[in-house]
Amino acid sequence: MSVDHKASPAAAPRPPSPQLESSGRRNLLWARNIVVVLLVLAFLGWSASDLGLSPQRFIQGIPRLVEFLLRMFPPDLTxxxxxxxxxxxxxxxxxxxxxxxxxxxxxxxxxxxxxxxxxxxxxxxxxxxxxxxxxxxxxxxxxxxxxxxxxxxxxxxxxxxxxxxxxxxxxxxxxxxxxxxxxxxxxxxxxxxxxxxxxxxxxxxxxxxxxxxxxxxxxxxxxxxxxxxxxxxxxxxxxxxxxxxxxxxxxxxxxxxxxxxxxxxxxxxxxxxxxxxxx
CATH class of the missing domain: 1.10.3720.10 (MetI-like)
Structure with a gap:
């Protein structure tokens, strides 16, 4: 006596949970923000070098600045x-x-x-x-x-x-x-x-x-x-x-x-x- 075994239906794929989707979006946002920050920092570093920004040069120039200001005193109010x-x-x-x-x-x-x-x-x-x-x-x-x-x-x-x-x-x-x-x-x-x-x-x-x-x-x-x-x-x-x-x-x-x-x-x-x- 044969027994008819019916194939069990394939289990339907489960949709991703909202928690996983939210976590994925947050990770993408963090990655994007990190890339943007790194690009901005890279540009600032390059531009500082290109513009010759140097605290040392500014400090060295302070005596000349003081000398220039002293030349203007006293003002000629006449x-x-x-x-x-x-x-x-x-x-x-x-x-x-x-x-x-x-x-x-x-x-x-x-x-x-x-x-x-x-x-x-x-x-x-x-x-x-x-x-x-x-x-x-x-x-x-x-x-x-x-x-x-x-x-x-x-x-x-x-x-x-x-x-x-x-x-x-x-x-x-x-x-x-x-x-x-x-x-x-x-x-x-x-x-x-x-x-x-x-x-x-x-x-x-x-x-x-x-x-x-x-x-x-x-x-x-x-x-x-x-x-x-x-x-x-x-x-x-x-x-x-x-x-x-x-x-x-x-x-x-x-x-x-x-x-x-x-x-x-x-x-x-x-x-x-x-x-x-x-x-």
Whole structure:
């Protein structure tokens, strides 16, 4: 009598447990992070060697640094009355560069904000591309370009600060516009209000404190940048400092540095007081 033995079905493969999957992901993340850290450390080591970074060289240079600083003392304070024109030129370059940038940046921000003109993909892409180009070149490069175009003097400094500041301020203005409360704007648009009316009564009141704050920060930065631009032909205190350094008039150099520090501190103080009132 034969017995029919049925083959037992093959056992179905068991899916990997969630614990094993989680452990595998963690191991991969750790491995990736370790590789990234090693690559960064390798780059830092190579760049330190390529740049010649050396604590020993710095320590050896301290006596020469001290000697250079001692040459500037005491400051020749008698030259300060003759620097007023340079001070006013430097502040005026920074102020005009900031004001022109504020005006232009407002219109660029309309196209760079997705909830306004930026809802059009072409307008948004074009506006963001312009902002990237403006920010990609530092103000010193813009100054050299405008010096070649319009000659030496404060005017190319104003143009350089205007162009570079537009790239910074437009991006900040656009982000402020994108973060506004859409309620007031939608209420105005529902009544048939046009773009100008919508901007006047719903957008500008909401972004005005941020616009003032960002613009004041930009003014503070532009005052510092104006000193540097003066050293490449834009006039002002930077030009006076450059001339004094070339003539080895170190006592005058220290006096100009004191004036620069006082000017920057004064602008920062006035700006902080205005921001405190606005915010």
């Amino acid at each position: 030259v300060i009355p003759g620097l007023w024109d340079a001070i006013l030129t430097t502040v005026a370059v920074a102020l005009w560069g900031t004001l022109l940038a504020m005006f232009i940046s407002f219109f660029l921000a309309l196209g760079a904000a997705k909830n306004l003109l930026g809802h059009n993909p072409f307008v948004y892409a074009a506006s963001r591309t312009i902002l990237s180009i403006l920010r990609s070149l530092p103000d010193l490069i813009w100054a050299l370009i405008f010096v070649a175009a319009v000659g030496l003097g404060p005017f190319p400094g104003v143009l350089a600060l205007t162009v570079y500041s537009c790239g910074e301020l437009s991006k900040l203005y656009a982000e402020a516009v994108e973060n506004i409360d859409p309620g007031p704007r939608e209420a105005l648009e529902s009544t048939g209000a046009g773009l100008f009316t919508t901007l006047r009564w719903s957008v500008i009141p909401q972004i005005l404190p941020e616009v003032i704050t960002y613009s004041l920060y930009r003014l503070e930065s532009n005052v510092r940048h104006a000193f540097v631009l003066g050293m490449v032909g834009a006039g002002g205190l930077g030009f006076e400092l450059s001339v004094s350094m070339r003539l080895f008039q170190y006592h005058k150099v220290s006096a100009i540095l004191i004036v620069i520090i006082v000017t920057v501190a004064t602008i920062d103080f006035i700006s902080s007081r205005i921001r405190a009132r606005v915010i």
